[in-house]
Amino acid sequence: MRLGDATRSERERDRERGKDQDLRESVEQTCSVDRGLDPPAAIVRLRLRIGGYVRRAGRRRAQGQDGNCPNAAPNAKTEFKDNPKGVEITITAKDKADVDEIKKRSKELMEKAKAEGGAKVPHSGTGGGGGSQGRCPIVLNGTDVTVADVEGGSKFTVVAKDPKEVDWVRREAKERLASMQEPGSEEKGAGKMANCPSAVKGSKTAVKEDKGSIVVTVTSKDDAATKDIRERAKKLGEMKHDAPKKGEHGGKGAGAEEGRCPAVIEGTTATVKDVDGGSEITLKPKTAGDLKKLLAEATERAGRFD
Numbered sequence: 001m002r003l004g005d006a007t008r009s010e011r012e013r014d015r016e017r018g019k020d021q022d023l024r025e026s027v028e029q030t031c032s033v034d035r036g037l038d039p040p041a042a043i044v045r046l047r048l049r050i051g052g053y054v055r056r057a058g059r060r061r062a063q064g065q066d067g068n069c070p071n072a073a074p075n076a077k078t079e080f081k082d083n084p085k086g087v088e089i090t091i092t093a094k095d096k097a098d099v100d101e102i103k104k105r106s107k108e109l110m111e112k113a114k115a116e117g118g119a120k121v122p123h124s125g126t127g128g129g130g131g132s133q134g135r136c137p138i139v140l141n142g143t144d145v146t147v148a149d150v151e152g153g154s155k156f157t158v159v160a161k162d163p164k165e166v167d168w169v170r171r172e173a174k175e176r177l178a179s180m181q182e183p184g185s186e187e188k189g190a191g192k193m194a195n196c197p198s199a200v201k202g203s204k205t206a207v208k209e210d211k212g213s214i215v216v217t218v219t220s221k222d223d224a225a226t227k228d229i230r231e232r233a234k235k236l237g238e239m240k241h242d243a244p245k246k247g248e249h250g251g252k253g254a255g256a257e258e259g260r261c262p263a264v265i266e267g268t269t270a271t272v273k274d275v276d277g278g279s280e281i282t283l284k285p286k287t288a289g290d291l292k293k294l295l296a297e298a299t300e301r302a303g304r305f306d
Helices: 003-031 039-064 095-118 165-180 222-238 289-305
Strands: 076-082 084-090 143-150 153-158 202-210 213-219 269-273 278-285
Touching: 039 289, 076 165, 084 095, 084 165, 095 143, 095 153, 153 165, 165 289, 202 289, 213 222, 213 269, 213 289, 222 269, 222 278, 278 289
Parallel strands: none
Antiparallel strands: 076 084, 084 153, 143 153, 202 213, 213 278, 269 278
């Protein structure tokens, strides 16, 4: 990093800290009796200020997650091409400055890939783990990644280390790009997996077959986590008792983001009930012949939370 870049980054951090300090002072003033506001008005103003803080914090987190992602570079265009072991992802732009930014981010992402070493990191929905767990379509989790310069940008070759996960890597990359391209997606990164019981910190997910259905049980020994698991499972049960169609999962929480959550499998209907320590979600395949395939899908997804 150049000295100028470091200085600029420090100035930006100071500016954000200043904004946060201003917000804290505003909240304190709002809550002060000296403001002369009646309690209802004070509460309304406080909620508005806190809402602004949360939105700004969400944008900063999302920008941090996308900072090394070449797909998120200005005016970048992404193309996918499946190969026998994974997927090729080509990212290009027309303007030289945009092309340079894509190549810069590609280099930074490869350095991150080497640091992570393709380690299998749990899907917690918090955006941790750089390219493997953030929103970038370049999937680092459980893969070998190489990059080459091409005209107008960079081409990544993403190869699944486990041959059984080739389809997952392809789907994951494409779903992440779709999520990034949704309007307002910069504020949605922190909301990923919001309704998925398995994403509750400290939870355990078990998957089994029972009487022609897939039973996903999510539990925790912690009372607060148990409550969160049940609330998320309840939301799943209140949605249409049919997993949303492909293309409807943009990380909003609704649908629990298909492709990750074990409790949301396309081609099934779901019922939910409380059990000791959490919830049990029973997924009934629409087509009986799909049971084994869907069971394998749910088991694979659950394994990524271990």
